[in-house]
Amino acid sequence: MKDKIFDQEMNLNIQDTFTSELPEDPIMGKQRRQVTDACFSYVDPSPTAAPKLIHVSKEMLDNLGLTIEDSKSTEFLKVFTGNSVLDKTKPYAMSYGGHQFGNWAGQLGDGRAINLFEVVHQEKKWVVQLKGAGETPYSRTADGLAVLRSSIREYLCSEAMHHLGVPTTRALSLALTGDKVMRDVLYNGNPAYEKGAIVSRVSPSFLRFGNYELFASRQDTITLKTLVDFTIKHHFSHLGTPSKETYIAFFNEVVQSTLALIVHWQSVGFVHGVMNTDNMSILGLTIDYGPYGWLEGFEEGWTPNTTDLHQKRYRYGNQPNIGLWNLYQLANALYPLIEEVAPLEDALDQYRSGFPKAMVQMMREKIGLTTEKGKDIALIQELERLLQEAETDMTIFFRLLSKIEKADTSNGLEQVMEAFYTPSELSSSLREDWQAWFQFYGNRLQEESLSDIERKKIMNLVNPKYVLRNYMAQLAIDDAENGNYGLLEELFDLLKNPYSEQADQEKWFAKRPEWARHKVGCSMLSCSS
Template sequence: MKSLKIHNRFTAELPADPETINEVRQVKNTLFSYVNPTKPSDPKLIHASEDVAAMVGISKEEINSEEFLNVFSGKEILSETQPYAMCYAGHQFGNWAGQLGDGRAINLTEVENKGQFYTLQLKGAGKTPYSRTADGLAVLRSSIREYLCAEAMYHLGVPTTRSLSLMLSGDQVLRDILYNGNPAYEKGAVVCRVAPSFIRFGSFEMLAARNELTNLKQFVEFTIKHYFPEITGEPKEQYLQFFQKVADTTRKMIVDWQRVGFVHGVMNTDNMSIHGITIDYGPYGWLEDFDPTWTPNTTDSQYRRYRYGNQPQIAQWNLYQLANALYPLINEAAPLEKILESFMTDFSADYKEMFLSKLGLFTSTETDNQLIDDLEINLQLTETDMTIFFRNLSLVEKSDFAPEAIEKIKYAFYKPEEFTGEVSEKWTKWFSEYLERLKAEELSDDERSQKMNRINPKYVLRNYMAQLAIDAADKEDYSLIDEFYKLLQNPYDEQPEYEKWFAKRPDWARSKVGCSMLSCSS
């Protein structure tokens, strides 16, 4: 691909692993190891994003070339590049895990287009020194989920990695999908994902934990120089500005997760980006019924550390770990603590503003906190679909009475027969208060509805939808992948031709593998 403007800033400026043998091992005094992808036996392109290709400097014609197929399946290496896997550590489920690293991801190179830099990374392209006991490969089902979800999140307005391509490798991969001792062979696949960089909180944690302070200083300064060029001043002040920016972008990302009902499922520090973008789509999910205790991750089912309602607190906890890693360069706890303490205060203010906007309330009053609290309680009285409830709330008019308003959102209830007695009374009371509050808004019903519909998506990538695409793809039918890709490019539009996807989770999906909870298995 001659059109790509290749850069190798990461590998040119940071210490490399002197060992070139691709064996699992502890790798010290380095940020990365050179490693080539495992060559696939018979790669096949399933889907590619023309939008992402154009973003990084690849033409539409090049997508259909043999070179594109070979490079982004791992079969061929781009000239003037040397693929590598990053070395990092992290806390997993709150526990220090030591060295982790890119166990199933290989960075191809960094490219520049229109003044922006992007790292191209293959996920599922084979073993690296950081693969631990795994093979570094990925299967079709998880690759479909990653490919579609990243693009869905982007078009929802949520900061995220992007997806360039989805390919079959032609090889079989052994996986135990439920970790219950029943492994089976599945189709292997490779996703090319794109981000400004794949630097994580855990990258800094590793260097601090190993007391590699020279490398830590060099890495922080490299990161600021290339990804935060607006930061200036004395070194210590730069480090604090860097931490503040990471905290701010992380907070805004979590607000967006909560806005659309997204649950990441594996908020380990090695899965947190310094760019404040969503990375590592594993056992994620969107809330079907509004349940703050829900986690999509089977590994998290006992303690529910990464449940929807706990994501802001986990983000702050993860930032504490990043602060601990940066502390040796700053040697002052107070300024780091100040940033950390303000995180939840700022989040609460952002969350309130976001939630009010979902309700079509664009001014603030003293009673708003209670209105929000009461709604969050009511949404749990009987199973209520989060996406449908907020989308249909835009149909409510100021002139409505509570029963009329309730009728307009009733489709969101999974068990409408439960809408009696105390449930009915509490909803009627809330809607009466909400309608009074609406009258204080200056916007007309139409204006408010339009604004709400740009905040509350009509379509999200529900787990059952992804599973339908997976089931079809297993039979070599990729039509649903393409359909969902097109649908999710405009999640706030009505798209009447796709109305059937504006639907509650079907009963068959409540307990089906891949539709309710998922494992970290790839």
């Protein structure tokens, strides 16, 4: 029996709704099983050998109504490493299915995530979850654990994305478990023991497309309706009471929030890496940070996921299309409640027609245009072509572009030269194309009323100077594996202000070093966690 800790010791305002309003799995225990007619299964986290908290987010402590002093307590350590549960709470794992790499995978569920409780603070509700806290009924053949390597990547990235302005789940804490976990990092038959770790993840909801797909696949319309009604009540209450019209409006909002999310990803050069439907948030949040990466060289065909290297289904340039494909699967899941194809098709058509417009507008903002001209599409398309002709760092290029003066763009290429990985590879014809583009760009800027200073300011609000490049995360991982957490702290603080100059951190405004080009963890990543 797990230790029970009174929530008053941490002064949390716990108001669980998921477990009190949705149907539960009547079977207890962690044995693997198909769970029917239920949205979740009760399951306690597994105890860990020697838990040690190595980092905590003060911002997320504040969001939950906790303090730094709370995080230093023995009670906090026990609860957020799965060694104790708060009194009157019952941890659980969610049941869901999903399409993985385009194929229906059946029941999946929280195989290594365990939800602890829901907290309400300052009129906002948060679900608190542990990732890597042990087996659940949905773990299939896995152990439900996570390693330090992947946990650091999730912890840093979820907070970094938030400060970039990208909708995301959040992270509260990162801890070592003291246990060793066997993993085959590249799935190449060379498993090894790694340090175990647990991330405490936080979100208004961890519901994903797959939650709804599972019940639809089983023709369990009763539980499907119960879950959709719950979702609307707690997350889309402005839509009103459940009805056919409400369900249609709900789907429309999910379509638009998904569109906005992926535009955000494209804007900052983020590649999720594994956009299965069980990794798509119903709230339009970035969820499940696995083999993600940021574009180093601007490349439409790049994917960070080794599992996807041949198919490249989840490559950077295909993320908008996959978003639409996934929404089609959600539409199929919701159809039994609507029983009409036309409104679902209309919503999907809004995505299909709206995404190109949203992308053009996003690119206008990245290159500092505040008005719309018909020539903008040609300007943007030519820029995207040129960025791929020679390896060009996306983040550095757009940040440097803001420094160009509209009265003289003739030396524009020289001003962005730092963004090219091998400037000597710029052929004479490519240089001519770039010069022609900068002339085109300069003429377009002349039609703008903003001064150079004003334009630079607005461009620097959408073009980050610092992003969590894979090699940066790997450096923090390497140090942490040796018991040093200073770099983890440095990157955590750096990425709180990704759009600021931070003159003392210029070393991170740099292209990927050559040693990282083919290094495991920097260029090659897998779903191994």
